[in-house]
Amino acid sequence: MTNAKLRTFSGIQPTGQLHLGNYLGAIRNWVQTQAKYDNYFCVVDLHAITAPHDPAELRAATRAVAALYLACGVDLDYATVFVQSHVPAHSQLAWLLMTQTPLNWLESMTQYKEKSLRQGENVGAGLLNYPALMAADILLYQPHGVPVGADQKEHIEVTRDLARRFNDRYGPTFRLPEPWIQPEGARVMSLTDGTKKMSKSDPSDLSRISLLDTPKEIEKKIKRAKTDPQLGLSLDLDRPESTNLLTIYALLTHQEPSQVAAEFATSGYGPFKARLSEAAINFLAPMQTRYRELTQEVGYLETVLKTGAERARVVAHQTLTIASHNLGLLPPT
């Protein structure tokens, strides 16, 4: 019975192309455990508009991310897949939560500090209030766990703090969710700098392997990936590039990183990179085929997203009603 299962909620922003970091840090874990849980996987388009964007690209990316969830193995028997803006309760609860959020919590968030430095005068209030919207996303579904990569931990901590504060002030309303972060793949690093995480917003396309990259692109990016002058690869804090490439290889070939490190302990980067390219290409090929199939099927994705939004709206509305009531808002008649 679905009702007896623990619930999960997670989401990805449709900004740019999804990459191996998104897959290994998040989607892979969703898929691995999905049968055990009642899952809500959302494409968080309202978050994507907190940065300067192109409307046509956003529409295309929103569809592409939803299709990639399915192509990566998210199973609709276990998961509700939907677009955030199709469930208005996300914006509505975000406002309610914003009124309860101390400004200094928002100003001290790492993401806000970093992005506001980068975006300069383009920083909008949406970027500052991002954590309240993310808290709303999560809390609406009363999930037990939020499966994400390591970079989202701070956001889930704020979500918990906000839920606790709201419950203390207005009575039990929200479940406090746990961050579910798998140690392997939680922080996949950039190919061009092993000390920075792989990111959709890195200006260099060479820094990441996108899930829809062609074999040629993958080969080129891995060939150009930063290395160090030492012979032989190892898992070593002082060797971020070697550690990152070995870890990616291990995850793509379903092996232990230590096993892979032993195999390449005396290998040069050249032969290792050839193996890594082959592994990445083989790993992504079936997913890319599924992606093409399901995006070519006219109307399929629309139906999935329509059904998903309908189901999500029911759950989200229940929580929004309780939160509104507890805050003292008069119910509509």
Ligand code: TYM
């Ligand atoms: P986003 O879109 O940046 O990333 C989506 C997921 O991918 C993980 N991830 C990584 N994991 C490992 N290595 C990396 N280099 C890497 N880069 C990204 C992220 O940890 C995340 O799990 N704020 C969120 C979106 C969001 C959300 C939510 C997530 C909005 N509301 C509610 C969970 C629950 C974000 O920007 O993720």
